[in-house]
Amino acid sequence: MTITRRRGVLLGATALAVALAATACGSSSSSGGSKGSGGSGGSSQSATVTDADLQAALTAGGNLTVWAWEPTLKKVVADFQTKYPNVHVNLVNAGTGNDEYKALQNAVQAGKGVPDVAHIEYYALGQFELTKSVVNLDQFGAAALNGTFTPGPWNAVQSNGGVYGLPMDSGPMAMFYNKTVFDKAGITTPPATWDEYIADAKKIHAADPTAYITNDTGDAGFTTSMIWQAGGKPYTVDGTNVGVNFAGDPGTAKFTAAWQQMIDGHLLAPISSWSDPWYQGMNTGKIASLVTGGWMPASLESGVKNGSGQWRVAPMPQWTAGGKVTAENGGSGLSVMKAGTNQKLAYAFLKYATVDEGAQSRVDNGAFPATVKQLNSPDFLNKTNPYFGDQKINQVLAQSASEVAPGWSYLPFQVYANSVFNDTAGKAYIGGSSLADGLKAWQDASTKYAKDQGFTVK
Structure with a gap:
């Protein structure tokens, strides 16, 4: 349920110049939606963090700071902390859309105050990947999630064979x-x-x-x-x-x-x-x-x-x-920030919020799913909506999600x-x-x- 108000914000020229110098040989492809049809999600980096490592991080606990404006995450955070009592999540609304991106870019450039997890719309993800501000999630085995999400959102979080976020919602x-x-x-x-x-x-x-x-x-x-x-x-x-x-x-x-x-x-x-x-x-x-x-x-x-x-x-x-x-049109994901202090715990939260229990919780509270499981659920597809004259509107929207033009x-x-x-x-x-x-x-x-x-x- 990402409402996109495109007011615009200038990507910091200094950060961009540094990023361009670092990638002068074209080593990093970047776009809000990656090249291709959102297919394989093939990784240029093998997974080095196992599920056991993630579970150990959850058990050990710690503090996470999450910047996001998406309202259904409040319930997700509460449920996550109940399930993993040793983890404390500080959910911060640092602004909607471009207001957050400006604050995020400023924090990255200052080298302090960067959250562990950031809510980033698909069209804006490329600037943070290019400036190497977000983590390539392939090290956590994210490429194996190919098929978990619908093609449009999955395409949108990939770049140059890497995965730089997990889709949270979509906008077919x-x-x-x-x-x-x-x-x-x-x-x-x-x-x-x-x-x-x-x-x-x-x-x-x-x-x-x-x-x-x-x-x-x-x-x-x-x-x-x-x-x-x-x-x-x-x-x-x-x-x-x-x-x-x-x-x-x-x-x-x-x-x-x-x-x-x-x-x-x-x-x-x-x-x-x-x-x-x-x-x-x-x-x-x-x-x-x-x-x-x-x-x-x-x-x-x-x-x-x-x-x-x-x-x-x-x-x-x-x-x-x-x-x-x-x-x-619209849609967003969650990314792990490179300057974050606990990347394993941050990724474990991403997976909970977008793939595991949090995915269903968010749909139950009004978000439009990016996950194939929720999108194809009979309960979701057959739900009537009195606002729309008891029409089963999700059938129309799910069909649209399957027909998004690739590339x-x-x-x-x-x-x-x-x-x-x-x-x-x-x-x-x-x-x-x-x-x-x-x-x-x-x-x-x-x-x-x-x-x-x-x-x-x-």
Whole structure:
């Protein structure tokens, strides 16, 4: 249940320069999602810590500091300490998303105050792997967990044959929509393609000029997820060699052609996500749908109470009729920090929280699973949700998780790249440029930053 607010934070130039010098020969591949399809998780480092070693660490106990904002971890920590009474976990909310990353980067650079475990979203993991701030978990046998997690999240925590975190949740995309609003506009079947989605956007806005099928004022994470689903691969990453190519990417062209119609037709509510007007818009039926990650239900239930019984979940619209391709939006894992004082105990906590009892506890408390076991559980799949008219929404979301397009990579400085999205591509949403031109400007800004920091740009 990771809510991704991409405000942006600059990756420390000093730390990045040091990391680039250390990897000048391209010895460390880094991306928020690793190269390939999330397959083998093959390790370049053999396991040197056994299960017996981990159990001994749990028995001996000690103190752990965990930085995380994810709410279901509170119950996980309490249960973990009950099971292992010699372990004390200090769970600290050091900020949400980029606020935490800034604090974490500062602690790493200062060489003090670094937690043992950190909660890191998939798109941001690459910067910490590149700066060698997180531990390669292969030494604990993490590669053997291949098959435990769904392909998207498992792909996202790998880099260059190593595993740098254990997936905690995922964000397979689907369409959440207000059936009442759709019905009033004469839409009896949710759109199966993006062409149908655009047509339905026109119907909703024509029926009520103050209503919109969705909102968008420019969001880097949504944009890259849409390009991902369209088969785009604008980012290439091989260690310190990176490429950014929105201008020549076919998937990007699909997205810009469709979304430019939405912008030109004034079919997008000019409201930023996660703002008070955004919640108000959904509560009043003025924002009728969201295409986003599978973690969204809990946010709708808590923030859009007027929509109870009205909302439904449908598969993500497709770029090609009859297609079955999705993407991820959001999601995060837990990583062991290299500066931590008890790495064995930290990994034992990771495994408890993401694979063992904690995985089920988190799902029971509203998280969307990254684990195959929980995702395929009949109890999970057949659970009805009264907010969504007693629909078995997990069946739609689980299907989406199995259809995520393989091979997506994020930049090792994606946090920075996202921070300049609104100053480049974002201008298209206020009439400053076309979306294609805006993405080219984003490409140029990202490329310039890469060169300035010492990356080799293809």
